[in-house]
Structure formats: structure tokens, C-alpha cells
Amino acid sequence: MALSLGQKAGWGLADMGVVVFVVVKQLLVFAYLTSVLGVPVEIAGLATTGVLIFDMITDPLIGYLSDRTHSRWGRRAPWMVVGAVVMSVGMVGLFSVPDGLTGVASLPWVLGFFVLATLGFTMVSIPYGAMAGEVTKDPTERSAMTAWRMGFASVGILIGGALIPGIAANEGYSVAALKVSPLIIGAIWLSVFATRRAPRVSKPSSVSPIRMLSLVASNRAFVILAVLYGVMTLAIALITAGLPFAAIYLVTDTGDTLLSGAAKALSVLSLMFAAFTVGSILSQAGWVFASAKLGKVGALVLGLCLYITLLYGLFLVLPSVNVTAVAGMFVLAGMTNGSYQQIPWAMYPDLMDVTSNQTGEAIEGAFSAIWLFGQKAANAIAPLILGLIVGAYGWVETTQGVADQPEAALNALRWAVTLVPAAILALSVVLLWGFYRPKAKRVLDVV
Template identity: 70%
Template sequence: MALTLGQKAGWGLADLGVVVFVVVKQLLVLAFLTSYLGVPAGVAGAATTAVLVFDMITDPVIGYLSDRTESRHGRRAPWMGVGAVVMVAGMVGLFAVPAGLDGVAALPWVLGFFCLATVGFTMVAIPYGALAGEITGDAGERSQLMAWRMGFASVGILLGGALVPALAAAGGHARAALVVSPLILGAIWFSVWTIRDAPRHPAPVEIGPGQMLAHVLGNGPFMTLAALYGVMTLAIALITAGLPFAALYLITDTGDTFLSGAARSVSVLSLLFAAFTLGSTLSQPGWVLASARLGKLVALVLGVCFYILLLFALFAALPSVNVTAIAGLFVLAGMTNGAYQQIPWAMYPDLMDVTRARTGMAIEGGFSAIWLFCQKLANALAPGALGLILGSFGWRETTRGRVAQEPAALEALHVSVTLAPAAILGVAVLGLLALYRPRAARVLGRC
């Protein structure tokens, strides 16, 4: 039974809410700790990484429980509905630090609510990812689902990366989080409602966690793809974690370029995210077409290679006094990022089908848990790595938003958001061609 247009779009809508939170946690938490609470960069990076490592521990648990859940709304909807509330409550709380509490003394407050928010995120993200393998078994339809998802994700990137920093600058981080909370809740809840009649596997799976994990780990092509997607995510997360610092220290506009007025109005960071979002949104139909004509693997490798070229171009362009030129590069970067956003998410449900056909078990929650585990591991490592790098080169923390930095620290930042991610993406390309392609071809007969 084919999905309706409304079901495809409705399923994708949930990612708008999910991505707003993801971008906020990747983009603002580390900068909030170091630039507004005065926590040293190395300490802030280690603390943020610790929370994200804790977040990964919950993945297999939620995946296992969602596969075994029995309700009149199906296996996934209850988790998504409740998890959305937990996520936004934690997000608002982590920024609502009491007045007078700063420095290392503020860490218990921030980290406690950050942990709560990440648990809520897991409750939403793992069942949501599992639904991609449940509601359709058609490979082409899955690409269309991911195009809708990433289209809405691009809007989420814009809101999380452009609107939230602007709101935070105007009225504080807690108020900004509170303003976008109804949007997050509405997107997730409405998405659950729109797919209420979509095909799914309503019966819970009656196997133990060890057996479920063994089935997932035994799918070699899936595990290879999940690991390589984690490598790609590490590169993107490193860029995301460093971008607030780059917007402050590496882009000093002269004020006389085409987009200078926009940069002054909404901040350089918000403008760059808007440009990135525009490119990502425009690219989605193109990546669906490329996947259909070239195959998903070839289209993904092509997109990642273009991404590497864009990062070299950004390295050459930074530091810059021309915000318009940098925004143009970010439009192109968004187009290349569209392949990373869309195509792997359309590839891994095809591999879940292999295990379901072999065992007869619908354990999409288990697969979704491992997939997100690899992604979260990368997201956890990135802020810690960036904090360690910047701290080792003498990066100065502040409570005033910006402070003079040593040239060596600025150069470390410059490399960390351009050449280092490019090298990591290069490793991912080699892995896709040398490791994933032969393994996937043996079980799928295609890539």
C-alpha cells in the first residue's frame, strides 16, 4: 500500500522539531558555557561530551522497549509524544540558569537539565527513525520520505541555527528556548497524528535484548554503513560546534557588502545558517533524482566529495571581511550537505529489510538505536575535541561574548572548521567505496 502525499510530508514534519533541538545542543551549549557562563573551554567541552556519552547509553534501551511496546496507538507514537515534552522541558531548563550562578559552579544545573533533554530526544528520535522501516518497504518511496524529512529538517536548521541565536541575543537563551518549544512540540505531535493510518507492525517483538542486539550486529553492511555515517557526522559536528566561534572571530564584515545589513540585523551566525538552509532545501529534489539514476551510494559519495571541495574553499576564504561571499559559499555547502542529510537515512532501512526477511522479526527500533548511537558518539566527541584543541592553543573563555584571542588559537579554530572536517570526510569516502560497497552488493545485489 503506497503512502499518501500527506503521510510522506507528515512523517517528515517531525524532523523539524527534532532538528531544532539537535542544532541548539550542538551549536549553543558549548558556546553558552564558555562565552556566557565563563566555563573554561576544556572543562566545558569535556562536560558536554560526558552528557552526550550518557545520552548514548539510553539508545539501546529505548530501541528495545519501543520494539516491545504494545498500545492502541502502535509501538512508536507513545514514545514520541511523551519524549517531545521531556525534550523541551530539559532544553528550556538548561539555559534557565539562576542569576549569579556562573563558571564551574553552574555546571551541575546545566548538565542536569541537558541530561533530561537528551533522554527526551532519544525517546523521540529512535522510534521516529524506526518508523521509516515500518511504514514502507519500497526503496524509492523511502528516498521520497527522506526528501520530505530533510526539507523540514532544513527549516529546523534555519530555526535552530538562525532564529534561536537571534532570539538569544535579544532576550536571553532561556527565553529563546521557550519561544521555540511550542514549535517543537507541534511538529512532533502533528507528525504522529498524520501517520496514524499508515502501514506498520503493531505487534511487539517477543525476544530478549541480547538476541535483538545480535541480529542487528550480525547485519554486516548495516554496521559498516552506521560506522561510516558516524565518521561523516563527526566532521559535520566539528563544523557545527566551531561555527559560533568562527562567526565571532573569523568573519569581520566591512559593512559595505550586499548582505552586510542582514548580518547586522540578525547576526553573522544566523545569516550563515539561513544561507546553509537555503542550499540544503534547494538540493533535496536533486539528491532524490541522483539516488534514483546513479544509485544511492554513488550519489552519496558524489555529495561528500563536493562537500570536501567546499571546505577547502572555505579554508582559503577565511578569515574574511566579506560576509556576502562567505554566505554564498554556505549556500553551496548546504547543497552538498543535503546528500549527507538525506541519502544515508534512505539507505539503512533497505538493510533492515535484509534481517527482517531472514529472521521474520520487525526490530526496527533496535536498528534505529544502533544507527543513532553511532551518530551520537560522533556528536559527543566533537565538542570535546574542539574544546581540547582550542584549550591547548590558549583559547580564552569569557562572560562577555567575545575577547581578544591569540593568533595560534584563531588558526587552530580556522583549521578545525575546514581542513580537519575535510580530512574526516575523505576517510568516510574511502570507507564507503572499499568497505561498504562490496558488503552491501552481496546482500542487496545493488547499492
């Protein structure tokens, strides 16, 4: 049975709420620790990495439990409904550090609520990803669903990367987190409501955890794709973790360009994210079309090659005093990033079907957990890598938001958010085309 437009859009809506937290944890927590609480950059990177490693450990457990859940609402909905609340409470709490608690002394408070928030995130994201393998078996329909998902995800990026920093600058981080929490919970709950009549597997799986992992591991094409998606995510996570610092230290608004007024009203960081979001939204239909014409692998390779070119262009222009030109490049960055956002998420459910058709087992939650494992591993180590890179060149932490930085540290930041991610994406392109594509062609009619 084909999904209705409302079901496709409704499924995609949940990602708006999910991505708000993804952006917060990748973009703001590290910067909050180092620029507001005064935690040394290496310690902040290590601490956030530790929390995100914990997040990775919980993925297989939540995947296994959601596959075995039995309720009148199906296997996935209860986890998403409760997880949305847990995630929001944790996010508000981590930014509500008591007055006077700064430096390393603030870490137990921040990390405790960060752990709670990431647990809620896992409770939503694992069952949500599993739904892509349940509600339809049509690869083309999955591409359309993913386009809706990434369109709403782009709005989530705008909220997390532009709205929250803007509110935080004026009213504080805790107020900003509190104000967006209803959006997070509302998007996820409305998605559950909109897809309540979509096809689903209601019978809980009886497969043991070891057997689940064995079945996933035996799907070699899926495992390779999951690893490569993690490699791609490492590049994007480095950019995201470094962007707050780049907006402060590498892009200077002189007040005489077309978007100077917007930069002053929104902040440079918020303007860059708004530009990025516009590009991402504009690109979604184009990547669906490209996937149909070039195949999903071909379209993804094209998008990554364009991304690499764009990052090299940013390396050449940074540091810059032309905020309008940089914003224009961020529109293009959003368009190229659209391929990374959309296409892999439309690829991996096709590979889940291979195992389901061969074994008859419905273990989408296990697949979703392993799929996100590589992504979360990359997000976990990116702040640590960034902290080590800039820390090695003398980066100065502060509680004032801005500090005088050594020229060598600023140059290291420039490399870390442009050429290093470009090199990682180049490796991904080579492995996608030369290693993943031959494996996938053996089990799928279309790649």
C-alpha cells in the first residue's frame, strides 16, 4: 500500500525535533563549556566525547528493546513519545548550570544532564530510523520520504543553529533551550500521530541479541555503508564543532556589505546557519531527481565531490571580512550537504530488506542502531579531535565568549574546518565507488 503525502511528510516531521538536539550537542555544548564556563579546551573535548561514547553503547540496547516491544501503538511509537520528553528535559538541564559553578567544577552538572539528553535522543532516533524499513519497501518511495525528512531536518538545523544561539546571546542558554523544547516534543509527537495508520510490524521480534547482531553483521554491504557514513559524518562533525569558533574568529562583519544588517541582528553564526539551511532545503528535490537519474551511489558521489570543492573554496577565502560572500558560500554548502543528509538515509533501508527477505526476521531496530553507531562515533570524537588540533597551537579558553587567540591557533582552526574535512570526504568518495558499490550491486538491483 502506497503511503499518503501526509504520512510521508508526517514521518519526516519528527526529524525536525531530533535535529535540533543533534545540532545543539554538536555545535553548542563544546562551545558552551569552553567559552561560557571556562573549561579548558582539551578537557571539554574529552568530556563531551565520553558522553557521546556512552550514547553509542546504548544504541544496540534500545534497538533490541524496540524490536521486542509489544503495544497497541506498535513497536516504535512508545519509545519516541517518551524519548522526546527525556531529551528535552536533559537539554534544558545541561544549560542550567547554577550561578558560580564554572570551570572543571561545572562538568558533573553538565555531563549528567548531557547523558540524560543523549539517552532520550537514542530512545527517539533508533525507533524512528527503524520505521523507514517498516512503513514501505519501495526504494523510490523511501527517497521521497527521506526528502521530506531532510527538508524538516533543515528547519531543525535552522532552529538549533540560528534560533537557539540568537536567543542564548540575549536571554541565556537555559532560556533558549526551554523555549525550543515544545517544538522538539511537538514535532515528534505529531509525527507519531500522523503515521499511526502507516504500515508497520506489530509482532515483536523473538531473536536474541547475539543473533540480531549476527544477522546485521552478515549483511556486508550494509556494514560497509554504515562505516562509510560514519567516515562522512566525521568530516561534517568537524565542521559543525568548529563553526562557532570560525564565526567568531574567521568571519568579521565590517558593516558595509549587503547582509551586514542581518549579521548584526542575528549574529554571524546564526546568519551562516540560516544560509546553510536555505541551501539544504532548496537542494532536497534536486537530490531525489539526481538519485533517480544517476543511482543513489552516483548522486552521493557527485554531492560529495561538490562539497569538497566548496570546502577548498572556503579555505581560500577565510578569514574574511565579507559576511555576504561567506553567507553565499554557505548557501552552496547547504546544497552540497543535502546529498550527505538525504541519500545515505534512503540507501540503508534497501539493504535492510535484503536480510528481511532472506531470513524473514523484522529487526529494523537492530539495523537502525548499527547505522547510527558510526554516525555517533564520528560525532563523539570530532570535538576531541578539534580540541587537540587547536589546543596544540595554543588555543585560549575563556568565560567571556571571546579571547585573543594566537595566529597559529586561528590558522589551525581554518584547516580543521575546511581542508581536513575535505580530505575525509575525498576518502569517502574513493571507498564508496571502489569498495561499497561492487558489494551492493551483488545484492541490489539498483544502487
